[in-house]
Amino acid sequence: MRWLLLKDLQILRRSPLLVALLVLYPILVALLIGFAISGGPDKPKVAFYNGVAAGESTFSVGGEERDAADFAEQLFDAVEPIRVSSREEAIEKVRDGDALGALIVPPDAAEKLRNSLSLAGAPERPTVEVIYNGEDPVKRRFVESTIEARLAEANQALSGEITKIGAGYLDILLKGGTIDLFLRKFDVLGLERSEQILRQQAARLPEGSRAREELERVAQFAGLAVDNLDLSDAILASIGEPVDVKQTVLNGSRTALDSFAVAVAVTVSLMFVTVLLAAGMLALEREEHAFGRLVRGLVTRLELLAEKVVLSALCAFGLAALMVVGLSAFVDVAWSQAPLWLLALAVGALAFGALGVAIGGLAREVRAASLLAFLLSLPIAFLALVPSGTVSPTLFDVIEAVSAAFPFKPTLEALDRTLNDTGQSVLGPLLHLVALSAAFLGAARLAVRRFD
Amino acid sequence: MIAADSVTKRYGAREALRGVSFSAPSGERLAVIGPNGAGKTTLLSILAGITEATSGRIEVGRTGWVPQEPAVYGKLSVRENLRLFARLEKVADDAVDRALEQTGLTDRAGDELSTLSGGNRQRVNIAIGLLAAPPVLLLDEPSSALDPRHRQRVWTFLDRLAAEGTTIVFATHDLAEAARHGDRVLVLADGELLFGGTAAELETAVGPAKDFEAAFVAYLRERGH
Numbered sequence: 001m002r003w004l005l006l007k008d009l010q011i012l013r014r015s016p017l018l019v020a021l022l023v024l025y026p027i028l029v030a031l032l033i034g035f036a037i038s039g040g041p042d043k044p045k046v047a048f049y050n051g052v053a054a055g056e057s058t059f060s061v062g063g064e065e066r067d068a069a070d071f072a073e074q075l076f077d078a079v080e081p082i083r084v085s086s087r088e089e090a091i092e093k094v095r096d097g098d099a100l101g102a103l104i105v106p107p108d109a110a111e112k113l114r115n116s117l118s119l120a121g122a123p124e125r126p127t128v129e130v131i132y133n134g135e136d137p138v139k140r141r142f143v144e145s146t147i148e149a150r151l152a153e154a155n156q157a158l159s160g161e162i163t164k165i166g167a168g169y170l171d172i173l174l175k176g177g178t179i180d181l182f183l184r185k186f187d188v189l190g191l192e193r194s195e196q197i198l199r200q201q202a203a204r205l206p207e208g209s210r211a212r213e214e215l216e217r218v219a220q221f222a223g224l225a226v227d228n229l230d231l232s233d234a235i236l237a238s239i240g241e242p243v244d245v246k247q248t249v250l251n252g253s254r255t256a257l258d259s260f261a262v263a264v265a266v267t268v269s270l271m272f273v274t275v276l277l278a279a280g281m282l283a284l285e286r287e288e289h290a291f292g293r294l295v296r297g298l299v300t301r302l303e304l305l306a307e308k309v310v311l312s313a314l315c316a317f318g319l320a321a322l323m324v325v326g327l328s329a330f331v332d333v334a335w336s337q338a339p340l341w342l343l344a345l346a347v348g349a350l351a352f353g354a355l356g357v358a359i360g361g362l363a364r365e366v367r368a369a370s371l372l373a374f375l376l377s378l379p380i381a382f383l384a385l386v387p388s389g390t391v392s393p394t395l396f397d398v399i400e401a402v403s404a405a406f407p408f409k410p411t412l413e414a415l416d417r418t419l420n421d422t423g424q425s426v427l428g429p430l431l432h433l434v435a436l437s438a439a440f441l442g443a444a445r446l447a448v449r450r451f452d
Numbered sequence: 453m454i455a456a457d458s459v460t461k462r463y464g465a466r467e468a469l470r471g472v473s474f475s476a477p478s479g480e481r482l483a484v485i486g487p488n489g490a491g492k493t494t495l496l497s498i499l500a501g502i503t504e505a506t507s508g509r510i511e512v513g514r515t516g517w518v519p520q521e522p523a524v525y526g527k528l529s530v531r532e533n534l535r536l537f538a539r540l541e542k543v544a545d546d547a548v549d550r551a552l553e554q555t556g557l558t559d560r561a562g563d564e565l566s567t568l569s570g571g572n573r574q575r576v577n578i579a580i581g582l583l584a585a586p587p588v589l590l591l592d593e594p595s596s597a598l599d600p601r602h603r604q605r606v607w608t609f610l611d612r613l614a615a616e617g618t619t620i621v622f623a624t625h626d627l628a629e630a631a632r633h634g635d636r637v638l639v640l641a642d643g644e645l646l647f648g649g650t651a652a653e654l655e656t657a658v659g660p661a662k663d664f665e666a667a668f669v670a671y672l673r674e675r676g677h
């Protein structure tokens with residue numbers, strides 16, 4: 001097997017174009033897939049008109065001064081604002097395609113907000129205007145959801161503050177205190193004290209008298225109100241924030257998207273190099289008519305297949321390991337797990353190599369083998385990347401079953417768990433890969449019977 | 453020495469060889485002839501150990517195998533090809549120089565195979581078959597890709613090998629070549645061995661004929677092929 005291995009390496013060394021394509025193409029595809037996975041859409045441009053006069057954007061909530069501009073800044077984390085000086089200019093920007101949307105804050109927004117937060121003000125709510133450009137439905141949807149999400153956040157924050165104010169007013173009604181209204185301070189007695197006073201006054205009246213009975217009824221009402229309003233703080237809080245969110249991740253790790261993209265990119269490269277090389281080099285033995293000469297006692301068919309698997313796995317392993325080292329300059333890689341991710345790379349490469357010789361055995365010709373290897377590899381990769389919830393449960397089960405029949409998914413799992421140190425065991429994916437290697441090698445052994 | 457007894461080969465329902473029996477002593481040159489699909493290559497593949505017979509018995513020692521298409525690597529040089537197979541055959545490296553010399557390829561030893569003509573590739577193909585100095589050399593259409601000058605050189609060489617005791621079994625479509633270089637001919641048709649004897653005996657069997665080719669065609673026709 002050693003001589004065949006050296007022979008194949010010699011052939012590869014004399015095929016620089018093939019080697020360059022085998023190295024560069026998978027890396028390019030892998031990086032593109034990696035970028036596609038890790039990169040979200042660019043920040044969309046949004047025209048922003050703030051009609052509120054400078055210094056007028058502040059408002060008071062619960063005794064604290066707030067600036068509406070702070071909420072706008074949060075929005076600008078997600079979009080790229082084009083500041084304009086009028087509503088018309090904002091609309092023009094959207095119409096011309098300079099901006100995908102426009103956010104218009106009318107001049108009276110802050111005043112209306114202030115009034116709505118004050119007991120003395122009018123109950124009219126401020127309204128911000130959002131205008132979309134529907135040319136690109138994907139980006140439009142992104143702008144729409146981004147603005148909606150940010151406005152919802154702002155509304156929620158305000159609602160929380162307003163709830164606090166409401167609760168404060170109720171507290172004053174309950175326990176007594178001072179309320180600012182129309183620039184004057186009003187002393188409020190409070191229901192608790194009212195009840196006390198009423199009961200004291202009632203006790204001074206003759207028992208059974210009509211006046212005493214009426215006072216006691218009023219005191220009873222005050223007592224009831226006190227008992228029930230005492231619970232209002234909690235009720236108001238639940239209205240301000242009706243659902244408490246507890247985050248839990250099921251079925252998988254909390255790997256950062258960039259780190260996961262590295263695992264995907266390396267797995268894609270490993271797959272392309274190994275599968276294409278193993279399939280092509282096995283088919284080449286037949287195309288060069290050497291297969292018959294070799295298997296007539298010089299090597300067994302299984303040895304020949306194993307040699308192609310080892311050859312392709314060696315080349316792909318080296319390339320993938322270099323890729324990890326290179327990518328580690330940009331993304332964190334768990335170096336403490338290096339022996340494990342190197343093992344995952346090696347076992348994954350062997351499994352892909354076994355798949356490659358099965359393809360080479362079926363196709364029998366170099367061109368057909370390369371084409372088949374290529375045509376099969378991409379769907380296998382994409383299938384393994386379909387997230388749950390994006391298709392129906394039945395279809396997802398089918399996709400899972402198909403993915404499990406090929407080495408891409410277990411290799412990706414093994415690499416993700418080791419490169420990103422997710423704390424999950426790598427034994428399962430590795431055993432899965434060993435089983436797949438044996439199965440594909442068996443299939444290749446059957447396929448090369450047709451080589452005779 | 454080589455012997456086959458009732459050798460049968462089936463590919464599914466199709467019978468490629470039907471109870472073929474023959475033997476050839478050391479130093480004999482045995483030509484296997486027959487129309488297309490007669491089973492010539494199948495018979496040689498079974499003798500070479502590439503294909504297993506469905507039934508029957510083969511007695512053959514170490515063989516050298518020269519397939520119809522040159523089984524060589526285009527990206528390797530002539531010497532590298534020979535050295536690879538010498539190592540796989542577990543023979544010493546000096547066998548490479550000997551085979552190069554025997555086939556007249558010493559001056560082309562460093563050339564990459566893909567740059568050689570079809571004739572020279574076939575000579576490399578034959579040289580590989582000779583590496584282990586086998587007592588039996590099996591050749592499938594050995595001269596089909598050669599020009600007359602190279603063909604003559606190859607046959608001179610093969611004739612000399614036979615004279616030195618190597619049994620030569622070759623399949624060919626060139627009936628003149630079979631008559632000239634075959635001590636005996638085996639006629640196969642539809643997997644069946646129809647005739648085993650000298651070219652002269654076959655001509656005698658069909659009566660007066662213009663030449664060996666005409667006698668061969670008449671022989672096949674008489675037997676319904």
